[in-house]
Amino acid sequence: MSVFFKNSALAKVFESGIAALSSEENLLPEAIRAGIEAGTMVLLGNPAHKNLKPVLIGSPSRVKINANIGTSPLLNCAQTEMEKLSVALQAGADTVMDLSIAGDLDAIRDGMLNLCPSPLGTVPIYATAQTYLDAERDPCDIDPEELFAEVEKQAAQGVDFMTLHCGLTRRGAEWAVSGERAMGIVSRGGSILARWMLKNGRENPLLTDFDRLVDIAVRHNVTLSLGDGLRPGAGADAGDAAQFEEVITLGRLARHAHARGAQCMIEGPGHVPLNDVEAQIRIIKRLTDNAPLYVLGPLTTDVAPGYDHIAGAIGGALGVRAGVDFLCYLTPAEHLTLPDAADVAAGVMASRVAAQVGEVSLGRPQALKREAVMATGRSALDWDLMRQACLDPKTLEERRRPHREEEVCAMCGKFCAVKMLRD
Ligand code: SF4
Incomplete structure (x- = not known):
């Protein structure tokens, strides 16, 4: 049965946006429909996000760029983040993710949704963890019901895509912290969930109750961006068992979700040496049925703080050539501080250069x-x-x-x- 039939919110966004999308992407509507049906393309667009211009991610549409913005406890100014959002869009970002972890997160998200005509993504576990940290409680005590409620709330608010670390298993977390890795776990959401599982001796609730997320995703046409909580945080960790155990699980979850009418992307590495980028991308695509692949970098060296947007663009160009669909930018501030507006512009441009280099190598018209x-x-x-x-x-x-x-x-x-x- 058609994914459009199961997901009426998706059908609504598709019908209203297909003429513009077809013209922008230089693709026939039938090709776009076929890509979405096959799960190799997703249409980002939550009908509750007012004045939204939906965006396609995945082959054969153009490679897209995401810019991460958001407050931190050490640099917490909502107004500055709104300005960075405008800078990111002006520089050519196709989507923005609000990664705020300080201040009034609901109000910041609301402000960004009002300001942003492009799809907005979030990582809902940040908001849940923040309520615990603000109350000086350990996020290891998070009640999973609060996490599902947060996902539902943000979906109703209009968030278009959400990073959810559903493929991070207890076994994978144990492997990642066994001491064999140079960097252990570097994903914020991944580390919160890994600690929760290891302390409570329980499996990841986002995995065991995955169908609840699928239901929310279908109801609101929120695209599930299946997060890589065990992505390598150092080149030395790239391609280990913990990373690929998660990738295998993500592929199985994406298949299941798609069969139920939910749209999914897969998130990818991370720190990967240049000689491993192509193989990593091809294997991840193989294990996930060519679902749209959304990568951070990949960062091809660990020793360039201040220049990580360049290290990431080198990996990004090769990644696009191997099948990456969506590049998450890195800025000159990566690993050092919260990016300022100039960093945001530099990061978006570096990723756009990587996308152009990769797409030229693929012969895209x-x-x-x-x-x-x-x-x-x-x-x-x-x-x-x-x-x-x-x-x-x-x-x-x-x-x-x-x-x-x-x-x-x-x-x-x-x-x-x-x-x-x-x-
Ligand atoms: S050759 Fe190119 S770089 Fe040199 S002056 Fe002419 S336009 Fe400029």
């Missing part, structure tokens, strides 16, 4: 067209054409401004090879 327009513009010294083709027209204009009256640029001046050859 839109990416190749952009390259061709730029080549034409450069060979004609046509700066308008170059501005149209480039990923960041604002920066092109700013850097060229001191010499904008010149036909050539300040790199070579009178020695401009293009002009000499033409003249």
Whole structure:
């Protein structure tokens, strides 16, 4: 039976947005419908999110970029996060995730939903854990009912996709903390759940009661972003048993959820050396029936704090070539501090470069067209054409401004090879 029949909220978003989506993605409506039916593509869009422009994730749609924003206990200013949201969208982010862990989380989320015409994602366990930490209680004592209630509340509020670490098993958590890993567990949500399971001697409630999440996802067309709580946090941990035990579980859950009408994405690594990126991506896609793959980076070195957006873009480009559908940005602030607005813009641009590099290598028509327009513009010294083709027209204009009256640029001046050859 069709996924659209089982998920009437999805059908509603699809019907209202398909004309625009088809034109933007340069895909026939039938191709988009087939991708969603097969589970290789998801349509992010919760009908409760007002003024939303739905977004497609997954092949054969264009690779998308997510920007993470949100408060932290050490830098807690809701207004700044709203400004960062605008900066992320202006820089070209397709979606935004609110990872706030300080302040009035309901109000911040509400503010972002009102401000953001693009899909908004969250990690609901943060809000549940925050109520415990604020009351100086241990999140190991979280009542799973509170977590399910939080998911339901955020779905009703209009959140479009949610990271839920459903594939993290007690066995996987034990493996990850057995001492064999260089970095143990580095996912915030993953570490909260792992501690909960290990302390209480119980299995992950998001796994044992997965069907409750599926019900909520179908009711609100919230896309389940099945989180990688055991993703490697150091290159040395990439590809170990704990990571892949979780991936196998995520694939099984995605299959089950899709059969019941829920849309799913799979979250992926993490820190992965360059030589392992392609193999990792292909195996994850294989184990998850080519569900849309959403990766953080991958970060190809651990020793570049301050430049992690570059280390991540290198992995991201190769990842896209191997099948990644959705890149979560890294910023120059990664591993150091909360990103500021400039970090957000730099992170989005780094990911957009990675996506373009990867899509060119795949021969995707839109990416190749952009390259061709730029080549034409450069060979004609046509700066308008170059501005149209480039990923960041604002920066092109700013850097060229001191010499904008010149036909050539300040790199070579009178020695401009293009002009000499033409003249
Ligand atoms: S001046 Fe040099 S860098 Fe600039 S357009 Fe001419 S050849 Fe290219």
